[in-house]
Amino acid sequence: MGWIAFVPLCLCLIAIVSLQFIAPHRQVKHFGFALYTISTTQSMEPFLKAHDLVAIKSTSFSDVQMGDVIAFRVDVAMNGRTRSVVVVHQVVEVVGVDSARLLRTQGMNRRTNPNPDPELITQDNFVGQMAWQSRFLGNLIVFMQHPLGIFTIIFNTVCLILFTKVYKSIQNIKE
Numbered sequence: 001m002g003w004i005a006f007v008p009l010c011l012c013l014i015a016i017v018s019l020q021f022i023a024p025h026r027q028v029k030h031f032g033f034a035l036y037t038i039s040t041t042q043s044m045e046p047f048l049k050a051h052d053l054v055a056i057k058s059t060s061f062s063d064v065q066m067g068d069v070i071a072f073r074v075d076v077a078m079n080g081r082t083r084s085v086v087v088v089h090q091v092v093e094v095v096g097v098d099s100a101r102l103l104r105t106q107g108m109n110r111r112t113n114p115n116p117d118p119e120l121i122t123q124d125n126f127v128g129q130m131a132w133q134s135r136f137l138g139n140l141i142v143f144m145q146h147p148l149g150i151f152t153i154i155f156n157t158v159c160l161i162l163f164t165k166v167y168k169s170i171q172n173i174k175e
Contacts, residue, residue: 045108056086071086
């Protein structure tokens with residue numbers, strides 16, 4: 001009976017991890033959450049570490065409070081091109097009210113981020129609020145993006161198929 005619940009859970013997990021593997025730098029939504037893997041920055045340690053998978057829930061900008069961990073977009077110059085990246089930081093101050101509301105953010109690691117972020121967050125570049133994180137799933141996704149990870153997945157799949165065929169053959173012989 002336990003297998004009945006286990007199999008759909010595994011299939012959902014495989015689907016989520018596979019979609020994140022296929023599009024690691026794109027916003028992929030699963031069940032109303034946008035999933036992102038944390039880059040190699042240390043700005044949110046020890047709360048979030050490099051390669052953690054974070055789920056960002058789309059919430060109202062006006063509901064965000066001081067202390068919340070949010071995601072927002074910033075434009076960063078890389079290799080002579082401007083690229084929009086998602087940053088996950090903690091809200092340290094709410095400035096203004098209603099339509100003039102802005103958020104000041106800062107990484108939780110005060111050693112690497114001693115000062116708040118220079119730009120205030122507006123509703124236009126606000127992505128959402130962090131709902132949960134998973135260090136295991138994030139590391140699994142990073143592993144799957146390496147050749148050894150891809151080989152491991154293929155090897156384990158082949159072994160599972162062979163094991164299933166051998167098991168069925170043994171069952172047929174016993175009958």
